[in-house]
Amino acid sequence: MQEVRTRFPPSPTGYLHIGGARTALFNWLFARHHKGKFILRIEDTDVARSSKEALEGILEGLRWLGIDWDEGPYFQSQRIGIYGEYADRLLRTGKAYWCHCTPEDLEERRKLALARGDKPKYNGRCRDLNLERAHNAVIRFRSPLSGKTVVEDLIKGSVSFDNEELDDLIILRSDGYPTYNFAVVVDDITMNITHVIRGDDHLNNTPRQILIYEALGFPTPKFAHVPMILGSDRTRLSKRHGATSVLAYKEMGYVPQAMINYLVRLGWSYGDQEIFSMDEMIDKFSLDNIGKSSGIFNPQKLLWLNSHYIKEGSPYHLAKELLPFLRKKGYPVEDLNYVTKVVMTLQTRSKTLVDMANAAEFYFKEEITFEKKAAKRFLSPEMREVFQMLINGLHGLYPFDKVMAEKVFRDIQTKTNLSMTAFAQGVRVALTGTTVSPGLFEVMEVLGKERVLHRLEKAIEYIEAGD
């Protein structure tokens, strides 16, 4: 059995978007599942639109997701000679020809055809003129005028195209650079790609590519066209539908496992299973379980998965991921141990790392400020004495942990006959400044005796000042 080789060929003209990431993931999973190779190829033949920044972003996105590659990145811009050779071969065998038509000319004819309601195909003006190479000339592929080309697709099944629908596409531009349909074929041939897994927006290109394979005398790889991801209005996913850049989600506090898990289940399924580890995905992934219909990107489910992975994740690992978000808020924390404990109290309460960083603020502030409404309601005069009792009770406590703290707290509560809610909320506001926080006793334990006592004292001062 031949080694499976798949590839992901982004064009460095923009960021890594959701759809591209899923395509990369499917290719990667397929290669990993079959113990094959996953190749990264940069399709940068559009010199004007390609940029280094876009390339960096794409690579960063892939790395963040944990999609690694075995070969590459190869750059098409560094392989110009190869495309030239293959184009020559077609020229020599009469499968391609020089065309002198100007872009302006073509544009005009295209408009005319469209206006007439015709398919805007190249009319073959230079096809049989036997022209020579010339300045600004391009090479066109001599596409058969009749017959059918059938794509045996692993997902869509057998799809048939009439060759007369296809026209003589340009394979080498006047600047000597190859065009997409030609470059992919030459690359996939020379890189020994066995399976081409890509969006079904490419299905219409496939017969042209198959014809080029045939003209060149090479067997075609297996094709698998996966349905596209659409926006909520069922049109091609774009910025209009919200963030579509993978890295944007990183910045919004999403963890990579959530994104990966979301992506893999969009279009692919394994029975009723929703949660997959990377290893499970690799183990279970198969083209057979990919659906045929397009899917709609659903940010809410992504968010749910994110909260799931935050809930289930290792606190230490999450703490490390949280650091940049804390830093961004002005807390350049060093003590990873402390952050880990903080994370443990926040895992079930945060859907994103941004949420978590926000909710964690009170753990890192030197002096907390009381939310006005909360203070008015819960830092009432009668709490002054209660806080003092609590201070006295906690003062000599050892060890200072949540079990011990709760005992002290309960004692005072029964003694004073205060309602649990009033007491707890009062202390909560004193310690965190707000009415919403993790469980009171875990907060005390994480904060530590010193901070707790200090904050209670500050709360007493606040109440006294208000009298």
Place this chain on the structure above:
RNA sequence: GGUCCCAUCGUCUAGAGGUCUAGGACAUCGGCCUCUCACGCCGAAAACACGGGUUCGAGUCCCGUUGGGACCGCCA
């Protein structure tokens, strides 16, 4: 306009002719739990686009209609 693809709850999907009074998940709405907020647990509402066939029997096969999408560049 032409070509191609697609069609199960709002969304992602399970379903490979009888086990479907159509299952799961997200979201939504109730309830329970509770020191707040969450988590969790329990429950509810919610779909086979339509019309013809084939078959003893169709969500599942075929055809058509409708609807949606993609592609038609010296972009990828």
